[in-house]
Amino acid sequence: MKTIRIGSGAGYAGDRLEPSLELIEKGNLDYISYECLAERTIAIGQQAKLKDPDKGYNGLLEHRMEKALPLCWEKKVKLITNMGSANPQAAAKKCVEIARKHGLTGMKIACVTGDDMLPVIDKYMDTQVWETKEPLSKLPGEIVSANAYMGVEGILKALDAGADVVITGRVADPAIFMAPVIHEFGWALDDWDKLGKGTMMGHLLECGGQVTGGYFAEPGKKDVPGLGHLGFPIVEISEDGSFFVTKVPGAGGMVTKETCSEQIVYEIHDPENYLTPDVTADFKNVKFTEIEKDKVKVEGATGKPNTDTLKCSIGYKDCYIGDGEISYGGPGCLERAKLALDVLKERLELVAAGQFDEMKYDLIGCNSLYWNPDYRYNEPSEVRVRVAGRAKTKAVADLIPNEVEALYTNGPAGGCGAVKRTREIVSVASILVDRNDVKPEVEVFEV
Amino acid sequence: MKLWEIAHSRTGDKGNISNISLIAYKPEDYEMLKEKVTAEKVKEHFAGMVKGDVVRYELPNIQALNFVMYDALGGGVTRSLSVDMHGKGLSSYLLDMEI
Numbered sequence: 001m002k003t004i005r006i007g008s009g010a011g012y013a014g015d016r017l018e019p020s021l022e023l024i025e026k027g028n029l030d031y032i033s034y035e036c037l038a039e040r041t042i043a044i045g046q047q048a049k050l051k052d053p054d055k056g057y058n059g060l061l062e063h064r065m066e067k068a069l070p071l072c073w074e075k076k077v078k079l080i081t082n083m084g085s086a087n088p089q090a091a092a093k094k095c096v097e098i099a100r101k102h103g104l105t106g107m108k109i110a111c112v113t114g115d116d117m118l119p120v121i122d123k124y125m126d127t128q129v130w131e132t133k134e135p136l137s138k139l140p141g142e143i144v145s146a147n148a149y150m151g152v153e154g155i156l157k158a159l160d161a162g163a164d165v166v167i168t169g170r171v172a173d174p175a176i177f178m179a180p181v182i183h184e185f186g187w188a189l190d191d192w193d194k195l196g197k198g199t200m201m202g203h204l205l206e207c208g209g210q211v212t213g214g215y216f217a218e219p220g221k222k223d224v225p226g227l228g229h230l231g232f233p234i235v236e237i238s239e240d241g242s243f244f245v246t247k248v249p250g251a252g253g254m255v256t257k258e259t260c261s262e263q264i265v266y267e268i269h270d271p272e273n274y275l276t277p278d279v280t281a282d283f284k285n286v287k288f289t290e291i292e293k294d295k296v297k298v299e300g301a302t303g304k305p306n307t308d309t310l311k312c313s314i315g316y317k318d319c320y321i322g323d324g325e326i327s328y329g330g331p332g333c334l335e336r337a338k339l340a341l342d343v344l345k346e347r348l349e350l351v352a353a354g355q356f357d358e359m360k361y362d363l364i365g366c367n368s369l370y371w372n373p374d375y376r377y378n379e380p381s382e383v384r385v386r387v388a389g390r391a392k393t394k395a396v397a398d399l400i401p402n403e404v405e406a407l408y409t410n411g412p413a414g415g416c417g418a419v420k421r422t423r424e425i426v427s428v429a430s431i432l433v434d435r436n437d438v439k440p441e442v443e444v445f446e447v
Numbered sequence: 448m449k450l451w452e453i454a455h456s457r458t459g460d461k462g463n464i465s466n467i468s469l470i471a472y473k474p475e476d477y478e479m480l481k482e483k484v485t486a487e488k489v490k491e492h493f494a495g496m497v498k499g500d501v502v503r504y505e506l507p508n509i510q511a512l513n514f515v516m517y518d519a520l521g522g523g524v525t526r527s528l529s530v531d532m533h534g535k536g537l538s539s540y541l542l543d544m545e546i
Contacts, residue, residue: 039462040525131462131523215457222455258455258470261509265468267459269515271504287508300508318526360521360528368529369536371495388528427525430462 001238004184006177006201008232009034009068009081011208013041017064019209019232019251024071026248027234031180032072034064034081035173035206042170043315043426045086046118046145056087057094057167065095069165070102080155080176084167086145088113091167092445099165099447107447110163112154114440115170117146117312117433129314130430136314144426145315148433151277151306152189154440155179161444170313172276174202177235185239195279196303197241200286203274204245204263204298208232211245211263213253226252246295257288260296277310277435279303309432318427319357322397323388324404325364326411326418329381336412337363337383343411344387347403355396362386384417390425397422448546454480456538465497465519465534467541470511477510483546489514492544496537514541
């Protein structure tokens with residue numbers, strides 16, 4: 001039976017490059033896919049594109065492609081990525097430029113667009129926003145981006161057109177891994193059982209090292225060999241949708257039932273109904289078998305028909321967050337830190353009463369991660385005070401970090417290491433849009 | 448006994464919803480987890496952090512439970528005031544639970 005091998009080149013926008021190069025070189029791959037797009041990334045990309053029409057794609061695109069493109073060409077590995085972010089076309093053109101520089105004559109580089117819903121967003125102003133349960137028109141700030149989650153369709157068109165490199169904007173994460181499988185095996189787009197299996201494969205690969213021992217180690221209980229040179233995963237999949245997960249021999253990390261188990265449940269809700277643009281996948285009866293060291297066979301996924309609607313992420317200008325931190329150490333540090341918080345509360349009330357929409361007062365080392373006031377509150381050897389707050393203007397948000405810093409000369413003894421920052425916050429809200437409004441388009445450039 | 452002794456866990460986030468897996472190291476401990484670690488117990492354990500419902504799902508072949516916790520992340524990663532905007536540290540807090 002025909003099989004193909006797909007590698008995961010990245011699990012998030014800023015992921016390490018070296019493991020993906022190791023995979024292209026030594027993984028005997030047919031395809032490598034880089035997943036680089038978090039929920040908010042595209043909204044920030046859209047703002048960059050407004051300032052410069054040639055920008056708005058992943059900031060590490062050039063860094064990655066300089067190394068990956070020549071290597072992929074040499075090893076005959078096709079590359080798929082959502083690094084196009086808010087501007088797949090500009091990203092593709094940049095890749096053409098890089099490929100020309102390296103003399104990769106004949107390489108076909110495609111971009112997939114169609115996820116940008118900003119031009120038609122007005123028709124959805126009465127649509128309910130998931131997070132607020134209010135109509136979209138009631139969002140508190142200006143909408144800066146609207147991107148629908150597309151499925152495999154556009155990537156398939158690009159691969160059918162002979163693309164060696166496919167660059168997309170917003171597509172569902174598993175789609176960049178599943179599309180080549182559908183392309184190679186000619187799976188029908190309503191073969192829900194196979195698409196369920198393909199989605200499980202994509203879900204296991206989409207976070208890169210998170211299935212090969214990354215984000216897993218617990219010394220003494222879950223030890224991971226060679227975490228320092230952690231390798232990224234490979235899937236070898238057959239025409240019938242059966243597959244195993246593995247890694248390059250010698251690469252750090254491990255592939256076990258446990259690493260696969262943690263990743264399959266990662267960021268899913270109801271395992272019987274994992275909604276994607278391509279299929280409603282069912283992972284409930286997934287089963288892992290270790291067939292040899294670092295090789296795990298995956299079975300038991302299936303699928304049901306997809307839905308008529310697609311999720312669309314809306315980026316909007318929300319607020320400003322100001323935060324500041326300062327540390328206290330040695331005997332009595334916890335009491336000095338508590339005093340610092342009391343002082344800050346009083347001063348912020350004095351300078352801007354009623355102007356903050358929300359505040360958070362933390363003692364890092366005691367209660368910043370878990371809000372339960374009783375949670376193991378012993379005397380630490382050092383503690384870091386942190387105050388964060390939300391405001392409608394930068395000027396008001398700035399008051400918070402400034403007051404924290406002023407504790408140097410105006411607060412308890414021994415305050416040290418103050419830092420301060422204020423950020424403009426672009427938040428993300430979600431609506432459902434009509435599938436028929438989202439039309440993937442493909443453009444192919446030849447080097 | 449802490450859950451940490453018999454199970455492992457990972458947290459994921461989607462918007463303001465957190466999901467936490469709880470996976471038994473040994474198949475024989477799975478039934479006990481199912482019995483002791485109910486959605487109600489987890490909701491109680493996360494009092495003050497999780498404002499919405501907690502729903503539990505089961506993946507029997509891999510001895511895993513999945514707790515989906517609504518209104519759990521201070522508005523979600525994009526606007527949370529927390530140090531841990533994703534709530535990624537919540538899995539460690541679940542493993543601190545006594546059974």
